[in-house]
Amino acid sequence: xxxxxxxxxxxxxxxxxxxxxxxxxxxxxxxxxxxxxxxxxxxxxxxxxxxxxxxxxxxxxxxxxxxxxxxxxxxxxxxxxxxxxxxxxxxxxxxxxxxxxxxxxxxxxxxxxxxxxxxxxxxxxxxxxxxxxxxxxxxxxxxxxxxxxxxxxxxxxxxxxxxxxxxxxxxxxxxxxxxxxxxxxxxxxxxxxxxxxxxxxxxxxxxxxxxxxxxxxxxxxxxxxxxxxxxxxxxxxxxxxxxxxxxxxxxxxxxxxxxxxxxxxxxxxxxxxxxxxxxxxxxxxxxxxxxxxxxxxxxxxxxxxxxxxxxxxxxxxxxxxxxxxxxxxxxxxxxxxxxxxxxxxxxxxxxxxxxxxxxxxxxxxxxxxxxxxxxxxxxxxxxxxxxxxxxxxxxxxxxxxx
Numbered sequence: 382x383x384x385x386x387x388x389x390x391x392x393x394x395x396x397x398x399x400x401x402x403x404x405x406x407x408x409x410x411x412x413x414x415x416x417x418x419x420x421x422x423x424x425x426x427x428x429x430x431x432x433x434x435x436x437x438x439x440x441x442x443x444x445x446x447x448x449x450x451x452x453x454x455x456x457x458x459x460x461x462x463x464x465x466x467x468x469x470x471x472x473x474x475x476x477x478x479x480x481x482x483x484x485x486x487x488x489x490x491x492x493x494x495x496x497x498x499x500x501x502x503x504x505x506x507x508x509x510x511x512x513x514x515x516x517x518x519x520x521x522x523x524x525x526x527x528x529x530x531x532x533x534x535x536x537x538x539x540x541x542x543x544x545x546x547x548x549x550x551x552x553x554x555x556x557x558x559x560x561x562x563x564x565x566x567x568x569x570x571x572x573x574x575x576x577x578x579x580x581x582x583x584x585x586x587x588x589x590x591x592x593x594x595x596x597x598x599x600x601x602x603x604x605x606x607x608x609x610x611x612x613x614x615x616x617x618x619x620x621x622x623x624x625x626x627x628x629x630x631x632x633x634x635x636x637x638x639x640x641x642x643x644x645x646x647x648x649x650x651x652x653x654x655x656x657x658x659x660x661x662x663x664x665x666x667x668x669x670x671x672x673x674x675x676x677x678x679x680x681x682x683x684x685x686x687x688x689x690x691x692x693x694x695x696x697x698x699x700x701x702x703x704x705x706x707x708x709x710x711x712x713x714x715x716x717x718x719x720x721x722x723x724x725x726x727x728x729x730x731x732x733x734x735x736x737x738x739x740x741x742x743x744x745x746x747x748x749x750x751x752x753x754x755x756x757x758x759x760x761x762x763x764x765x766x767x768x769x770x771x772x773x774x775x776x777x778x779x780x781x782x783x
Contacts, residue, residue, distance in 0.1 A: 434620040441622040444550040445493045447517040448571040490570030490615030493551040498543030502614030504532040531663040540660035557650035558623040568606045570615025582606030601646040608645035624650040683751040687782040689720020735763035
């Protein structure tokens with residue numbers, strides 16, 4: 382068989398197909414392959430994360446959120462360690478129980494509700510912090526001193542104020558969230574010590590009643606957004622930046638001991654708004670309220686606050702029992718670890734005889750001398766033991782106020 386020219390026909394399955402038919406078949410095959418390749422459709426949603434509703438809400442609210450570092454005092458009564466020694470001399474003598482105070486730090490969150498620097502937080506975050514010091518840190522890293530104004534332990538809400546500043550961004554309580562089941566909520570605050578943290582979830586329950594310790598909480602909101610230690614007192618907001626509530630508690634276990642996940646609780650915004658009205662009324666009646674650490678504190682706190690020493694008057698019974706010179710000095714009844722007094726070597730049981738150039742013989746006299754002392758100032762204390770038999774072991778030590 383002899384072939385000439387170009388092949389312009391082919392046999393397929395016994396049928397004769399010419400070149401034009403072959404071209405048509407190939408065209409349909411290519412179109413079929415192209416049809417199987419998905420073509421991206423134009424997106425109807427924004428692609429820029431900066432325009433997401435949650436991002437916008439956080440940017441709106443975060444400047445009003447603060448981290449709170451509160452020092453508070455835990456008080457407990459114990460028997461004086463010198464009592465047994467005194468009892469050997471006086472038989473049935475029993476002194477009054479001695480109060481021991483220990484400083485504890487608590488970390489939490491809060492949010493500014495007024496440009497004058499008024500802050501809402503949980504009462505348990507700043508409980509008894511009026512005795513000592515509160516520091517708040519804003520989202521831009523600035524640190525301010527604040528003072529406790531008032532609180533409501535039953536609602537677990539407290540009101541504090543930044544000292545001497547104004548013009549702060551704040552969350553408006555006049556326009557709060559409607560709090561609808563299923564709506565998106567955002568928790569902001571100082572989660573486990575990490576400032577300006579957020580978590581996201583939904584509003585998963587209303588009017589929840591829970592008991593924590595001896596406290597019963599009524600009509601709380603429930604959310605699956607993570608509420609961690611440090612979030613207490615921080616705001617929960619919706620995607621419009623309106624207040625939903627105040628982070629309050631997390632249920633880690635049921636009363637039967639079953640572990641849980643995603644069960645957190647918040648105080649409703651309506652409750653917060655009503656409480657703040659009362660708190661502001663109290664604040665208006667305290668125009669001259671001094672911040673913590675001011676000289677109008679009980680002076681007994683001055684030695685403790687500035688130098689970490691708790692003092693006690695030397696009664697005639699104690700003076701005789703310890704064999705001390707009567708009518709002189711003030712007993713150091715406790716020393717806070719790592720305080721200026723502890724670092725210089727002052728110990729419990731020593732006696733302070735002089736502050737600066739002044740002899741002292743009562744706690745009141747020391748307190749009066751320390752009224753004007755401020756942080757960073759150095760004061761000379763003459764401490765030691767002067768016994769009635771003439772034995773003297775005294776030394777003058779400089780203490781720098783913290």
